[in-house]
Amino acid sequence: MSDRFAFSLDATDGPARTGRIETPRGTIRTPAFMPVGTAGTVKGMLPGSVAETGADVLLGNTYHLMLRPGAERIARLGGLHKFMNWPGPILTDSGGFQVMSLGALRKLDPDGVTFRSHIDGSRHRLTPERSMEIQRLLGSDIVMAFDECPALPADRARIASSMRLSMEWAARSREAFGDRPGHALFGIQQGGLEEDLRAESAEALRAIGFDGYAVGGLAVGEGQAAMFGCLDYAPEQLPADKPRYLMGVGKPDDIVGAVARGIDMMDCVLPTRSGRTGQAWTRRGQVNIRNARHADDPRPLDEHCTCPCCRGYSRAYLHHVSRAKEMIAGMLLTWHNLHYYQEIMAGMRAAIPAGRFAAWEAEFHRLRAEGDIAPL
Amino acid sequence: MSDRFAFSLDATDGPARTGRIETPRGTIRTPAFMPVGTAGTVKGMLPGSVAETGADVLLGNTYHLMLRPGAERIARLGGLHKFMNWPGPILTDSGGFQVMSLGALRKLDPDGVTFRSHIDGSRHRLTPERSMEIQRLLGSDIVMAFDECPALPADRARIASSMRLSMEWAARSREAFGDRPGHALFGIQQGGLEEDLRAESAEALRAIGFDGYAVGGLAVGEGQAAMFGCLDYAPEQLPADKPRYLMGVGKPDDIVGAVARGIDMMDCVLPTRSGRTGQAWTRRGQVNIRNARHADDPRPLDEHCTCPCCRGYSRAYLHHVSRAKEMIAGMLLTWHNLHYYQEIMAGMRAAIPAGRFAAWEAEFHRLRAEGDIAPL
Numbered sequence: 207m208s209d210r211f212a213f214s215l216d217a218t219d220g221p222a223r224t225g226r227i228e229t230p231r232g233t234i235r236t237p238a239f240m241p242v243g244t245a246g247t248v249k250g251m252l253p254g255s256v257a258e259t260g261a262d263v264l265l266g267n268t269y270h271l272m273l274r275p276g277a278e279r280i281a282r283l284g285g286l287h288k289f290m291n292w293p294g295p296i297l298t299d300s301g302g303f304q305v306m307s308l309g310a311l312r313k314l315d316p317d318g319v320t321f322r323s324h325i326d327g328s329r330h331r332l333t334p335e336r337s338m339e340i341q342r343l344l345g346s347d348i349v350m351a352f353d354e355c356p357a358l359p360a361d362r363a364r365i366a367s368s369m370r371l372s373m374e375w376a377a378r379s380r381e382a383f384g385d386r387p388g389h390a391l392f393g394i395q396q397g398g399l400e401e402d403l404r405a406e407s408a409e410a411l412r413a414i415g416f417d418g419y420a421v422g423g424l425a426v427g428e429g430q431a432a433m434f435g436c437l438d439y440a441p442e443q444l445p446a447d448k449p450r451y452l453m454g455v456g457k458p459d460d461i462v463g464a465v466a467r468g469i470d471m472m473d474c475v476l477p478t479r480s481g482r483t484g485q486a487w488t489r490r491g492q493v494n495i496r497n498a499r500h501a502d503d504p505r506p507l508d509e510h511c512t513c514p515c516c517r518g519y520s521r522a523y524l525h526h527v528s529r530a531k532e533m534i535a536g537m538l539l540t541w542h543n544l545h546y547y548q549e550i551m552a553g554m555r556a557a558i559p560a561g562r563f564a565a566w567e568a569e570f571h572r573l574r575a576e577g578d579i580a581p582l
Numbered sequence: 583m584s585d586r587f588a589f590s591l592d593a594t595d596g597p598a599r600t601g602r603i604e605t606p607r608g609t610i611r612t613p614a615f616m617p618v619g620t621a622g623t624v625k626g627m628l629p630g631s632v633a634e635t636g637a638d639v640l641l642g643n644t645y646h647l648m649l650r651p652g653a654e655r656i657a658r659l660g661g662l663h664k665f666m667n668w669p670g671p672i673l674t675d676s677g678g679f680q681v682m683s684l685g686a687l688r689k690l691d692p693d694g695v696t697f698r699s700h701i702d703g704s705r706h707r708l709t710p711e712r713s714m715e716i717q718r719l720l721g722s723d724i725v726m727a728f729d730e731c732p733a734l735p736a737d738r739a740r741i742a743s744s745m746r747l748s749m750e751w752a753a754r755s756r757e758a759f760g761d762r763p764g765h766a767l768f769g770i771q772q773g774g775l776e777e778d779l780r781a782e783s784a785e786a787l788r789a790i791g792f793d794g795y796a797v798g799g800l801a802v803g804e805g806q807a808a809m810f811g812c813l814d815y816a817p818e819q820l821p822a823d824k825p826r827y828l829m830g831v832g833k834p835d836d837i838v839g840a841v842a843r844g845i846d847m848m849d850c851v852l853p854t855r856s857g858r859t860g861q862a863w864t865r866r867g868q869v870n871i872r873n874a875r876h877a878d879d880p881r882p883l884d885e886h887c888t889c890p891c892c893r894g895y896s897r898a899y900l901h902h903v904s905r906a907k908e909m910i911a912g913m914l915l916t917w918h919n920l921h922y923y924q925e926i927m928a929g930m931r932a933a934i935p936a937g938r939f940a941a942w943e944a945e946f947h948r949l950r951a952e953g954d955i956a957p958l
Binding site for chain 2 (some may be wrong): 245246247250252254274275279282283289290501502504519520522525526527530533536537
């Protein structure tokens with residue numbers, strides 16, 4: 207633990223990197239997967255259980271928290287860590303992405319964005335300055351610059367103008383954030399799938415100077431091949447001595463492919479959201495536990511998994527409680543999914559310093575290709 | 583622990599009793615409150631967490647489990663304990679009560695009851711013999727005789743004929759249960775609010791001979807005063823050397839009043855169900871956490887409570903997650919409610935041998951009369 211924010215690289219293996227981010231609230235081992243605690247809770251989990259899966263850091267959503275219960279309220283109550291009972295580091299997004307995906311009647315102007323809440327229709331405005339203020343009120347350890355991001359596909363002119371607006375907002379975010387020892391501000395690279403626009407964006411961010419850099423604007427519908435194509439060049443456009451964060455990614459193979467291309471941090475709702483709809487992720491791929499073939503299966507999801515779900519419950523039980531819409535179905539599957547995601551991260555963190563990342567990756571893909579265990 | 587089922591009384595204080603039920607799966611300290619694990623899960627809780635609240639025994643519902651996932655399936659999977667990952671004792675009801683309250687198109691005849699599933703409309707039949715078979719397939723430690731119970735108010739003739747049918751079914755249940763060392767069969771007293779019918783029912787059950795005796799047919803709409811009126815005589819009509827179980831009760835003050843009248847065991851969905859709708863029970867009464875007055879309250883539900891909900895979370899947080907319909911709201915409030923219920927039981931179990939049950943009860947009512955803490 208440290209009284210300031212610092213990143214150190216421990217080892218690399220090709221583009222893949224492992225290291226640690228020190229914060230006053232604890233160390234984040236990279237590559238790191240951040241479970242999403244949208245509205246002040248990782249859905250279906252108690253915070254202590256999230257920590258047990260091996261997560262070092264959570265993501266909180268500025269958009270959700272500003273609307274309900276409100277950033278000023280959380281500040282009065284002592285900040286988001288205390289509010290949600292998570293003592294470790296928290297990264298908050300800027301709200302920009304979710305305003306555009308969830309907010310109603312949104313109107314973008316060069317200064318910011320005005321929108322109505324999807325909860326109660328109330329009117330709100332986000333600007334780089336207000337986003338910095340909200341993230342400060344929440345007490346976020348890692349603050350994201352306020353940006354704007356078009357859905358893909360979009361034409362090059364739209365991507366370029368959006369990226370340049372985001373770079374202006376990045377500078378305003380940096381200015382508004384000020385100097386806050388122990389807290390970090392990350393800039394967000396945009397530019398869609400255009401390598402030269404990505405380079406221009408990276409250059410603009412470097413010139414402003416951030417504590418870390420996100421690759422933004424991916425995982426918005428372009429597909430894995432296009433995303434990996436972008437990740438073949440985008441991370442190395444960013445400073446090597448700062449953490450690189452790929453926002454909103456992804457499935458297990460997306461994550462492994464991103465780390466293989468030099469990414470240090472990721473977040474995604476997938477392991478939590480799928481757990482609530484009967485979807486499990488294992489070393490051998492995806493399992494839909496509601497499928498009838500599991501109804502009499504006494505085996506766990508994954509006999510090699512050490513999570514409480516796999517240690518205590520059969521597929522038959524998970525099938526039953528998921529079909530019966532019992533809360534425990536979402537609780538156990540979410541726990542398993544987050545545990546498996548953290549196991550992937552731990553595996554990569556061990557493989558990289560040993561110089562065996564490629565072998566680890568090959569074994570990861572070999573097991574997935576085998577597919578789920580056959581019915582009894 | 584014991585290889586057989588046995589009940590021993592440790593102390594009495596007036597009609598209030600404390601003791602222990604030994605079973606091969608563990609000891610049940612009485613008076614005992616049994617959380618309800620309807621369909622193979624105590625809703626919103628992991629079994630280890632239920633045990634942490636101090637629960638020694640769970641209740642499972644024959645009606646729900648026979649319909650989904652099916653008793654034969656649970657037997658093939660190794661029984662209900664293994665299926666739901668609860669190694670301790672389990673009591674199962676007979677299915678009779680829930681057939682009458684939940685089953686569709688139900689038709690009662692002297693041999694049993696035919697009905698359609700509320701889940702998929704499939705046709706089913708329960709008789710005393712089939713109920714015993716299902717409870718054996720589930721692996722229940724404490725099996726309830728199959729009975730029939732009219733809703734109150736009902737006229738005396740209906741109550742009498744229903745009670746006499748239940749006594750015939752009790753004899754058939756006893757016959758069908760047979761001799762199963764380590765497993766117990768409880769008879770169920772009926773007779774509505776008619777003291778002489780209750781006495782007749784108790785006599786019939788004694789003549790058959792059971793390992794424990796339930797007071798059935800209460801908490802079906804008669805109100806607390808009428809229920810307590812019945813409990814002023816019903817428990818003492820039953821054998822003093824066997825456990826006495828009041829089915830489906832109740833609110834905290836119902837439970838305390840029942841123990842004061844000689845009851846040893848109770849079950850109720852109230853602490854779990856209310857937890858999922860934002861209702862908490864504390865030493866100072868009921869709290870509706872969705873009420874706006876909690877939105878900014880940094881205090882826990884009960885500052886003297888040691889449950890994870892009260893140790894980690896403010897009323898403001900619980901208000902937020904309950905309003906936002908987050909799973910953690912039901913998880914935390916259920917945990918708190920079950921913890922509080924078990925705290926009541928532990929308090930009574932300590933007060934009775936010390937001869938201070940009346941003082942304990944007076945303090946219980948004094949705190950409740952004070953009402954919830956005032957807003958800040």
